[in-house]
Amino acid sequence: MTSTVVRETFQLGPFTAPRLWTGLWQLSSNAWGTAPVSKIRQAMGRHVDLGYTAFGTSDHYGSAELIFGQFRASLGSPDSVLGATKWCVFKPIELTREVVAAAVRQRIERMRTHRVDLLQFHWQDYDNKDYLLALSILADLKQEGLIAAIGLCNFDSLRTEEICTRFPGLVVSNQVQFSLVDTRPLHGMTDVCTTHGVKLLTYGTLCGGFLADKWIGELEPDPYSGQLNPSQRKYLDMITKAWGAWVLFQDLLLVLRGIADRHNHDQGEGSNISISNVATRWVLDQPAVGACIVGARLGCAEHPAENARVYSLRLNDADRAAIEGVLSTVDGNGGRRLVETVGDCGAEYR
Template sequence: MAIAQHGGGVGTAHVNMMTDTIIANLPADGLRVVMRSLLVLFPEITRAFECETRKYVEQRATSSIIGKDKKPSLAELNRTQQIARSMLGCGLSFESLQLFQNLVSQGTFLIPRTSDDSRGELYAFLTSVDGDIVQAMTAVQKSLFINTGARVMNNGEHSSVEALYQSLTSCYATLKATEQDYPFGRSLVSTAGILGLPRPALLDAHQDVSKQTSMTPLPLQAKETFQLNGHEVPRIFSGLWQMSSPAWGAASSSKIVEQFSSHVQQGFTAFDMADHYGDAEIIFGRFSSLYPHRHKIFTATKYCVFHPMTVSREAVQENVTERCRRLQTEKINLLQFHWQFYQNPDYLKALRFLTEDDRVETVGLCNFDTKHLLEVVQSGIRVYTNQVQFSLVDSRPIFEMGNACEEHNIKLLTYGTLCGGFLADKWLGKLEPDIYDGSITPSQRKYFEMIRSWGGWDLFQELLTVLRVIATKHQVDISNVATRWVLDFPYVGAVIVGARMGISEHTNENLSSFGWSLDQSDHDMIEQILIRSQRSEIFHKVGDCGAEYR
């Protein structure tokens, strides 16, 4: 950095040559580790990183399009997908649509020409593309609500979305003629929604939610519940953030709906989602609208303001209207509000507009720190919840937030309680993971950094060992002990456990978190580990709840 600032000269050329040698020879996963470290150490270079990435992918986009006159390999399709995903990552959502349209066309071409032995691999890839397109539509949707509220797509933007939609419908017609399964159901619904079109009827024969739910009996009563503005809700919510990206895996609408039904029947009737969690609201809305016992389901979603906006009653109402449309409901049980810019106090105005909207039954907060939560309360605005990160590894709520919540009868809805799955038996006795291994999820990469800040992998293994002793005593799993530790705080309403809908099922394990509590000896054993950690330093260095996002 210092040499570059002084600029020029033989010395600079020599350093650049050696650096180029590193870049040319370091394995790709090593480059990722180094790049991530640089962005953490020097966050001011993030904008430059995104700018240079944008230049690179814009140059590569055209050459990544695979011509119609050739049969592409799966490796070629993967490279096109990587460029398209990178475009999404640096904000080129509309520009990525041509590549996704190309992937749909090539997938349509390949499916009937692929042998039975290889078709499973191809469908797995196309299902991930389906998830990518959903993510692209989410980015498009969010871009239309930046600043003053909803805006209309310009002609070029509309043409890009419409061309993708036409490719998706054409693919359906082609595959139907060959009696092949259609892998882009979620994409087709999301794209139709952006264009203001009704749900495509052509999907209903193959994805009939009503058939999956019409004979469903009443769900079981949750073993533990709490009162939330007149609703009795379970103390574990099913979190749908993993539907925001295929990085956690992707599944078809029918498989996701099947798992929604499974969660509800086990008594997990509360679901947490957001306006930027892919098509979570759309698929959940269709499921809940056709579920015969909809009144038993508790729907929590979010209104997140990540970009500067001019707050008006109309802009706020437009967002609520969009939430109701996607959820297919007239009322939202809980709408949680996130505001990125504390320096602009207009969040108070937006919250007041939300409390005055009859379509919002309950207003909550998301990632508000104690200071600003109290400002909301002192302004006379009634909020019932605050969603924050809370776990054995990140116990920041115990310092200030907990007391404020108890004083004002606000319940915490906590996420990250299992540290992306690290607080589990499968990690006991394991070596420190390579966070860029293909099996590591984005959540685990995030929470691994928290583990390192908290005390490191060796101390974390000591924590897992203690949790295993306690779990054996109570005949449960480590994850249940970690969940119970958070649930036992009186100001915690519920823990939000991420659900990889349609991919993995953990309802039975989650049930084991209910019906018991940690005793004093359990707390003493855990505390002996926690007092050796950096929990206080995390609060003072990172800041209060939600500070890591600002």
């Protein structure tokens, strides 16, 4: 990235946040590769130097909260970096104020901070309406200064609407899967978020790395070959079973490569827009999207400079029409098909 690149920002509750975040989920398992903690912290520093001043972690990403906390505490101005984490309720619990406060304080302790910048709340069982009680308690803890902002994680459109109506202005974000392959947020979620002023923080935007130049002309990979990481196995299934087929995905890649080539020609020498840049820009341009969270194998494989090229890219009407030409061939409406076969946002985890 050069100094001439304008880093886009958006308002997220009390924070002015960048539109590209670094996702730390790959620290949850050695399946993505491993690196010494010292190298991981050095990689975090490189990301911050390049303008990636927001990191997304979780209570179930292994040591990610701890490593991030160590890194941020080492900075001269720790508050210049935004740390988003999660409190995920996957199983029935005895929901009391003490239980919720203990979960929040654990996040604070692990991240070495005085408050959680953004606490993203996930609730597994919609049949148990205690998620409303949990949010009421979180709102109280926010008033006490333990949380700066509250978001949701993988909530569907119906419950997001319910929560925003019950607690006006409380929720600032919802983290959901969103990409050119998975356009489910366009079928209800973006309308809800636009109405209530909620920003989408998107993941899976590059389909585990499949939305990249390296996959043009490649045969469909074998998910059992041992060559794919957990994210790639997940998104390969999404591409070939839920969305369409590998051959159609190849059509999409070629269209994206053509768009990138046209913009490289227009921008002149030194421009190197990639398929990943086009795919990310398309998501960033969708209603209610605040930021794309890009996973990084810190200390192993990182692409911060390449990813930042998205800031210099602006899609035009012809670009969007070319993309839509491919998407519309997926049962006439790929996003609606996924809503019908997989379910609304977050349904794949329930």
